[in-house]
Amino acid sequence: MKFLFASDSFKGTISSARTASLLAEAARDVFPECQWDFVEVADGGEGTVDAVIAAQKGERVWREVSGPLGASVSAFYGRIGKGQAVLEMASASGLPLLNEAERNPLRTSSYGTGELIRAALEDGCLSVAIAIGGSATNDGGMGCLRALGVRFFDGEGCELSGYGEDLERVQTIDCSGFHPLVAKARFTVMCDVTNPLTGPNGATYTFGKQKGADPEMLDRLERGMEHYRQVLENTFGIDVNTIPGTGAAGGLGAALLLFLKAELKSGIETVLDLIHFEERLDGVSVVVTGEGRTDWQSAFGKVVSGVGKRCQKQNIPVIALSGGLGPGAETLYQHGITSMMTTVNGPMALEEALEHAEELYLDAARRMFRMLQIGQNL
Known part of the structure; x- marks a missing residue:
């Protein structure tokens, strides 16, 4: 199994590159023989x-x-x-x-x-x-x-x-x-x-x-x-x-x-063109993307929808692992996103979630890959 990690930064907490290293750690825990690659992405703003x-x-x-x-x-x-x-x-x-x-x-x-x-x-x-x-x-x-x-x-x-x-x-x-x-x-x-x-x-x-x-x-x-x-x-x-x-x-x-x-x-379309994103999809089984908060705005020129649309053309499933989900997040299913998960694992204040951002992200990534393991074994 080969994964491609292509998340936006979680502004103020986790960089795009850091999400990839955390995902790689979680993926190896669940799929020791897996292959993975990552690409830093942004939507034309900071980074x-x-x-x-x-x-x-x-x-x-x-x-x-x-x-x-x-x-x-x-x-x-x-x-x-x-x-x-x-x-x-x-x-x-x-x-x-x-x-x-x-x-x-x-x-x-x-x-x-x-x-x-x-x-x-x-x-x-x-x-x-x-x-x-x-x-x-x-x-x-x-x-x-x-x-x-x-x-x-x-x-x-x-x-x-x-x-x-x-x-x-x-x-x-x-x-x-x-x-x-x-x-x-x-x-x-x-x-x-x-x-x-x-x-x-x-x-x-x-x-x-x-x-x-x-x-x-x-x-x-x-x-x-x-x-x-x-x-x-x-x-x-x-x-x-x-x-x-x-x-x-x-x-x-x-x-x-x-x-x-x-x-x-x-x-996001310009960035994906500049980094030759489609070439990175060769042989990929699942793509993981995400951002700090996913809601209806994510469908309009944001990383999650941009990545989803490109993968949709090649029938590659995409999971969005984000800090939180807001109103209208379900519209992303029309833009190539297969499933969505959040990093928070219970009721908590925003300040607490930000303070423990990496810990929560790694834990959520492990849960996500275990769900993928179930699907693989069905």
Whole structure:
């Protein structure tokens, strides 16, 4: 019997790689002669680059770039093979780089993300995948684009810095200084939200509060973003509000789509493609996946459903071993998941479950493999 372990991280407790080592220990206890393999997976959010690097034996490339408030930060992208890069915008422009007191989307910029993209291009990577979750910015991607040579001007002809507060001021856009390698490269954006750029479900009102915006600031940013949307439509002849996902990362999704001609794709589907997941399924009897909590949202671009769908095509059963199950988890049965189990073994507080996460996971894994043993013997 051969197993493939492909779980997401249990955020804050168990990494994707650690789930594999615990599963391997449990599998050997029950099936001493079994074979197993594992692949780190992520859905385009935190850990995406590391998952792809691990699966493809890539490398981290570190660069000093501008953080969300301009101070220098160390960020990295992943280089895979020849000419391919994958990066997380959160590494350069993410919320974790700021404490709560520093969060202010009027003054944050995605400039560092553009610097990281530029670094990958200049290092010879002309196929670039960008995960855009976890941003600290609401600048419509202007900061990122400025790092790549685009210039934004107000009505007086003064060049803008590309902060969130500049959205309401931009009048014209000059792309004549665009970095020449941009035209030669192919960009993929890993985006699992469908929010438009503006409106009640747009970038500002959906994500602005977590980035530090108070109600007054939200209204100002939304007015600015609506103005920016009109400038983009006048420039490109496209209303980005008709395209799902353009509101991701404070409007960076719209910027990458229009200026870089990027393709917006599901994060998990992009990751599974990058790590050549189907090739890992050769000879596999059962796949084990999982995440911290599985519920109805797991069916929409998350690791569990992504893995399930790929295995379903090859008629390989998949077990989801997750920290907990929530409402709508049963919808995963329609997405290739054969069975689901939880790591908790009785009523307990969340804090207790987190504190004993590895112990509970290993115990649940042993129970899961013993159930598989019964099925094998029927």
